[in-house]
Every structure is written in structure tokens, then in C-alpha cells.
Amino acid sequence: MLGLNYRGPYRVRMDRDRPIPEIQHPNDAIVQVVRSCICGSDVHLYHGLVPDTRVGTTFGHEFVGMVVETGPTVQNIKVGDMVLVPFNIGCGSCEYCKEGLYGNCNESNAMSTTSGGIFGYSHTTGGFDGGQAEFVRVPFADVGPYIVPPDIDLDDAVLLTDVVPTGYQAAEMGDIRTGDTVVVFGAGPVGIFAAKSAWLLGAGRVIVFDKEEYRLDFVRKYAQCEAYNFEAIDDVVWFIKKLTDWKGADVCIEAVGCEAVGRAEQTITGRLKLQGGSATAMVWAMNSVKRGGNVSVVGVYGPTGNLVPVGNMVNKGLTLRGNQASVKRHIPHLIEHIRAGRLNPKEIITHRVPMEEAAEAYHLFSNRLDGCIKAVLIPPSISY
Ligand SMILES: NC(=O)c1ccc[n+]([C@@H]2O[C@H](COP(=O)([O-])OP(=O)(O)OC[C@H]3O[C@@H](n4cnc5c(N)ncnc54)[C@H](O)[C@@H]3O)[C@@H](O)[C@H]2O)c1
Ligand SMILES: [Zn+2]
Numbered sequence: 001m002l003g004l005n006y007r008g009p010y011r012v013r014m015d016r017d018r019p020i021p022e023i024q025h026p027n028d029a030i031v032q033v034v035r036s037c038i039c040g041s042d043v044h045l046y047h048g049l050v051p052d053t054r055v056g057t058t059f060g061h062e063f064v065g066m067v068v069e070t071g072p073t074v075q076n077i078k079v080g081d082m083v084l085v086p087f088n089i090g091c092g093s094c095e096y097c098k099e100g101l102y103g104n105c106n107e108s109n110a111m112s113t114t115s116g117g118i119f120g121y122s123h124t125t126g127g128f129d130g131g132q133a134e135f136v137r138v139p140f141a142d143v144g145p146y147i148v149p150p151d152i153d154l155d156d157a158v159l160l161t162d163v164v165p166t167g168y169q170a171a172e173m174g175d176i177r178t179g180d181t182v183v184v185f186g187a188g189p190v191g192i193f194a195a196k197s198a199w200l201l202g203a204g205r206v207i208v209f210d211k212e213e214y215r216l217d218f219v220r221k222y223a224q225c226e227a228y229n230f231e232a233i234d235d236v237v238w239f240i241k242k243l244t245d246w247k248g249a250d251v252c253i254e255a256v257g258c259e260a261v262g263r264a265e266q267t268i269t270g271r272l273k274l275q276g277g278s279a280t281a282m283v284w285a286m287n288s289v290k291r292g293g294n295v296s297v298v299g300v301y302g303p304t305g306n307l308v309p310v311g312n313m314v315n316k317g318l319t320l321r322g323n324q325a326s327v328k329r330h331i332p333h334l335i336e337h338i339r340a341g342r343l344n345p346k347e348i349i350t351h352r353v354p355m356e357e358a359a360e361a362y363h364l365f366s367n368r369l370d371g372c373i374k375a376v377l378i379p380p381s382i383s384y
């Protein structure tokens, strides 16, 4: 089959002769991919920043596809079902999954005490091959996959595997109260949906920061928020305080992660591997939130320590929360928002790319070329 092959930092290629995955466990399913996205998280992998990313693995944790085979114990999905598959792999029965914390599953990546299993996201998260391929093996097939309702567009469905729920959970973890001022760092897909979700959860004002003008233009219209280019601002924290009558934001959402730019000392110490990437957006979030405010972090950081201002967290009484989104928990209510017209995820898709051209799509997306916000890969056999 066609499948992405990671060759080392900044190098991916599509191979045409990868073996089609097989059922390995009675509760596995094999899914034929019909839509597969490239995510900001894939960019960290592509740049070689995620530990134990092995040459030869297939990335891709945002995919929708048709079930083509099921193991003998699979009951909830059957051959022919069109399913959206959450990026995190949950066993459904450990203490975390039972609480709906599918993103923290204790069983799907049993060698780790930090992270549950994730499709196509290095051996640090279990070494599962991902969905930037024609077929994927889906473990715990009774738990994660969600049958796409016939009235839901596949382009919306594929965004429900990660960025829409992650943006929503980012806002939810901010514990927004009616009328709150919410600042979102990052106008990538995750930041865009965090901004949009902040309104759904009662924000009174939403302000987004990025440096890509085209993304700022998009989020201004799509999420009807204020949006500023941080490169045109001397001191972002001061600027946010000024915008908020010197109080600071009620809630700050960090939707950037370890490749944040904007502060030389962070970038340099990150590149020298003195810390796990650059924590610039994290620092801005912690410093520009009000006293007692909430900082919600969904930007990805590696396991290595970062130079974060922990003192501020203590002195300002911040609530600092972060998590991998528990996608499954959010799907039913997000579908209701889509049905009611309050959310229109597929509008963020700027590029539909034949899967054969995935390497070019990585280059385009990671360098933010050609107005790229979200790229969807379409396998050659798929005509819809
Ligand atoms: N926790 C989760 O469950 C989860 C899920 C999906 C993605 N993520 C992470 O969320 C982050 C965003 O994902 P994405 O797909 O939107 O990525 P993306 O790379 O498309 O967007 C990141 C944006 O941040 C901007 N940026 C860089 N430095 C900044 C700064 N200092 N302040 C404000 N903006 C800055 C970039 O210009 C870019 O537009 C990534 O770290 C990704 O790994 C986490
Ligand atoms: Zn993703």
C-alpha cells in the first residue's frame, strides 16, 4: 500500500510498497483511509523533535476511513462502517478511560507512565503506525472509532479526530466564565478552534496572537475575534495588560507548543537542547493572565524540562492545566454544534492533496506557505 515513511528530520517520503497492516489482536480493526490530515503535532515529529521517532514509521493521527476487517471480538463497528478515529488510543477499561480521560489511557502505551498511545506519534507514544497511509491498524477498535453519521461531511469528520476537540478542550480547561476575556496564543487549527470554542463557552472577548498575517485574517473572520501580530509588538505581555485595563486576561490558552518563536533566549536555548524546545508562548500565557487566572496549555512539549516561570504560577495562584484532548468525550456534543451550524470545521481546510504528494504537503504546511492552514491527504483510490 501507499504509506508515509519517515527518513529522519525534515525528510518524509511516500512509499508504494508498504505492507498492508494485519489484525494482531482480537479487538483490532483495519481501516481503509479516506481522509488524513497533517497536524501541527506532525511538524514537531517531522523536525525530529519528538524522542524515539524511528526511521521507517508512518505518521498520521487524524484520519477517517472505512472498516475493511475486524478482529473476532469487535462488536461496536463492522466492515463497511465509515469511522472517525480519535488520535489517542484508549483501552476503554483502565481507571482513566473509565473517567472519560481517553487521552491518558494507562494500557495503550503500557511502558510509559506519561503518555497513552497515539497513532503515528513515535515510540514514545507506543510506536503505532498512523493514518498517512491507505490502511491503518486500529487497536481497541470497540473503544475509539466513532461511526460517522450520514449527515456529517467527511471533511468535518476528519477534523473531529483532533483539532476541533483539542481546541474545544483547550477552552474548556480554561474554565471560562461568562464575559471573560480569553487570550489564545497560536492561530493554527488548534488555536482557531480554541477561539471559536471560547465564545461557545461564554467568553465576552477573545483575542488571538500569531505572526502569520493570513492566519490572523482568517481567525478574525472565522472566530470573530481580535487578532494581533506579535512580531509587530515590542512586549506582548505589556500589550495584553494594556488591552485588559492592566488586569491581564481572565484565561490564557497556549496553542503553540515547543516550536514557539518570539523570544531569542527561548529559541536559542531550545535549539541548543538546553531545554525541550522554546516555551515562549507558555511564558507569555503565564505572565499575561490575571492573578488567579487560568492558563490552559494544549501546545505540545517534549518530556525534557523547560525554563518556565514556575514562580509566577505559585505567586499568582494560577491554575495551570494541560492535557491531550480526550477526543471521544467531545464528539457527540461537537456534532450537535456542527448540526446547528455553530461550528463549520471544514472551512479551515485550505489544501486537498493527493496522498502521493504528502512530502510536498509537509513542506508547505510546516513552512506555512501558500496560505496553508490545514492540508488533507486523499488516497489515490478515493474519488469522494
Ligand atoms: N494537546 C493536544 O491534544 C494537541 C492536539 C493537537 C495539537 N496539539 C499541539 O497544539 C499546537 C498547535 O497545533 P496546530 O495544529 O494549530 O499547529 P500549527 O503549527 O499549525 O500552529 C501553531 C501556530 O503558532 C504560531 N506561533 C509561533 N510562535 C508563537 C507565539 N510565540 N505566540 C503565538 N503564536 C505563535 C505559529 O505561527 C503557528 O501559526 C502544536 O504544539 C500541536 O502539537 C496538541
Ligand atoms: Zn493532530
Ligand SMILES: [Zn+2]
Pocket: 090, 091, 092, 093, 094, 095, 096, 097, 098, 104, 105, 106, 107, 108
Ligand atoms: Zn485506558
